[in-house]
Amino acid sequence: MNAAVPISQEIAWIGVNDRETHLFEALWPLPEGISYNAYMICDEKVALIDTVKINSALSYLEKISAMLPAGKKVDYLIINHMEPDHSGSIKVLLQQFPDLQIVGNKKTMGFLEGFYDITENLHVVKDGDVLDLGKHKLRFYLTPMVHWPETMMTYDTVDKVLFSGDAFGGFGTLDGGIFDDEVNIAFYKDEIRRYFSNIVGKFGKPVLNAIQKLQNLDIRVVAPTHGPIWRQDPAHIVEDYRRWSAHETEIGVVIAYGSMYGNTEKMADTIARGLAEAGIENVRVLNVSKTHVSYIINDIWRFKGLILGSCTYNLGLFPPMDSLIRHLENKLLTNRVLGIFGSYSWSGGGVSALKAFGEQSNWKVVEPVIEAQYAPHAEEMEQCAALARNMANEINT
The missing domain is CATH 3.60.15.10 (Ribonuclease Z/Hydroxyacylglutathione hydrolase-like)
Known part of the structure; x- marks a missing residue:
């Protein structure tokens, strides 16, 4: 103007x-x-x-x-x-x-x-x-x-x-x-x-x-x-x-994941379907390699549930996921419920780093914590569905 x-x-x-x-x-x-x-x-x-x-x-x-x-x-x-x-x-x-x-x-x-x-x-x-x-x-x-x-x-x-x-x-x-x-x-x-x-x-x-x-x-x-x-x-x-x-929230879940070859992404999709079946209408599935961190933080600020999934990269977290959790640590966000999943091939490290973040954040961590080796199989997929149900129960209470 x-x-x-x-x-x-x-x-x-x-x-x-x-x-x-x-x-x-x-x-x-x-x-x-x-x-x-x-x-x-x-x-x-x-x-x-x-x-x-x-x-x-x-x-x-x-x-x-x-x-x-x-x-x-x-x-x-x-x-x-x-x-x-x-x-x-x-x-x-x-x-x-x-x-x-x-x-x-x-x-x-x-x-x-x-x-x-x-x-x-x-x-x-x-x-x-x-x-x-x-x-x-x-x-x-x-x-x-x-x-x-x-x-x-x-x-x-x-x-x-x-x-x-x-x-x-x-x-x-x-x-x-x-x-x-x-x-x-x-x-x-x-x-x-x-x-x-x-x-x-x-x-x-x-x-x-x-x-x-x-x-x-x-x-x-x-x-x-x-x-x-x-x-x-x-x-x-x-x-x-x-x-x-005041860190007040709406009912909903953000699934932020990092996946190099699609195995962790399969787990994310299974969790998302489980949340929908449990009646959660607001589900955001965000690829940390593609979605700018500011949009992920925006959705995390809005919704009660956060589920983080990462493949292992060089014995630790996938770098874009590592960047996300460093941003979250800086924001001092409270009053969230956390789920954790991931995958590895020859060495673990990604899921353990997410668990350490959960302990440091003081958020409630929903079980099960899931880590699949190589590709997720039926047992891990069942655990993903269980995580979705437990998350839905937790954020609806």
Whole structure:
């Protein structure tokens, strides 16, 4: 979108879409792109809230110039989050408006100097401080580790807009509509959860702390730095983030497997059929060699049951499976039920590594743990069916 979009009489979205970046943070695929949301408040004083990634700075500046009332200047830049996809245009902005005051908390200023060598015109705020723009009064809420140590949120006390930074955001460009009542939210839901589970999910406790801090606010609009702006049902996205941060789940099972020549895959298919026969409708069978780990983690975050299957490779785990469990260890995910299976030819090692992961994760492990030598035979296939039944019983209790 080439023009600013009004949120209220004095507040506008001045963000940009990115359909060119292939990997967010050089890690996570962006098949649906991503938006970098920034905002502008035109009052007696003019305030900007966050900037955009440097490659979109020109479009960002054009929106500011078009919105800026005649004879006015930009007085403040409020930084909710210093990650470069939101702070990347600060130096360009200062070239255009050299006298603007940069507003952030004490930790923000360390990042500002470290990234951009900016040490002047700084306005440091503490938790609960208010910035008076005239009609609009902005209150600041420090929300550390959502998901960086300097993160904070800005609340407009007049129009009841919460500028929430990376919290309550998601992947996906804003294609025409920018509000939840202008787009098909179902289209965004998986990408919002994939964003949460891979970017923010490790920091679930700080997210819950932030939600607790904000619970008494009258929030009519949630305006994050990525994804749709929530004005019709802002409580929806807050509740989603609460559930995911609390590691609450839906009934379903993810079967993630690694198979070089199809033997472990046969076991995965038998388990999947057993789950269906046991009444589990949500079954995801994912090949770790083909499916990017971010999509696997997204589904694992959603469902209660996880069954991991791996062939043995060089006396240990199949490398893509090893990568998956390292990611899971990093995410600190709780409240899951785990099943384990695999195969080997001349040497074991894959299944024992999965068992070690299960012990370390503190998840409940469902029996039987299955390891087939060479190809699975009738006995192992019967065990796979038993694992499916036991998993279904466990996640339905």
